[in-house]
Structures are given as C-alpha cells and as structure tokens.
Amino acid sequence: MASASAPIEKKVKAASAVTYLVSLAALAILGAVTDDPSLISSMPDALEPFVLSLIPAASAAVAGWAAPHTPRSDA
Template identity: 55%
Template sequence: MSNHDKPIEYGRAPVEAKVKWASFGGYLGSVALLAVLQAVDADHSLIAFWPDWAEAVAIPLLPTAIATVSGWRARHTPRPDLPISQR
C-alpha cells in the first residue's frame, strides 16, 4: 500500500487565534456599547442631534468594528497536520 492509498488523518482542529480574538473583541465592543448607552440614557442630548435611522445604524458598528480589527490583527493558527497544499 503506497502513501497515496492511505486516507489522510487530520488532528482535531484548534480554534484559530483569529476566531478567539474576534470573539473577544466583539464582547469588549458590546460591553463598551452598553456603557455608552447607559450614559446616553441619562443624557439624551449626547445623541439627540443624530436622526433615529443613523442611531440604529451607528450603534452596532462599534462591536462590529472591534471584532473585525481584532480578527484581522490576530495571527493565523498554523496547522502542521494538514498537507502542504491545504495549509
């Protein structure tokens, strides 16, 4: 039996660092957003100049931006168990 006849065995894939950091960034962004919303709830003049539709669009951007940047900045998790063509 040659090496080409054997099925490829993969190790259990670790959760990539990119996924971990993006999740953590999303969590931090959500916590920061909740803090801002609590401050704004006490003083509506902080966002009163924004139209309602802009508030609805802008508020989810903070956690999304933090998760995107943290996932982009994190290093790729190497997978030495994969064939070179799939790394």
C-alpha cells in the first residue's frame, strides 16, 4: 500500500475529473426529464447536481488511489 505522502497519479486525477463531468451531465439530463427535479430537498435546486456529482468522483479517486500500481524500473 502506498504511504501517506505518495503523490496522486495523473490517471487518478483525470479519472476523477471525467467521472465528475459525466455524472454532472447525467444528473442534468435526469433533472430535465423527470417531473420533480428536486433530488435533495434541503439544498437549492441549482446546487444539487454539483454536490451529487462529487460522490462518484470521490469514489473513483479513492478506488484509483488504493488500486495496486505497476512498479516501473528507473532504466
């Protein structure tokens, strides 16, 4: 397992960003298609998709960070 000071790889950052954007688009489409766009009643409607998109993005980041990485030789 990686140490706490290990940097986050670019592929993990990219996967997290893409997951966030795709989730945001999917939630926007879902909100446009359904009759009741309120997903979380305590939040403003305009803020809901942005907050809900953080959940899959965070899970992708954690899974990517925890995944075993192939060691590379310095040669």
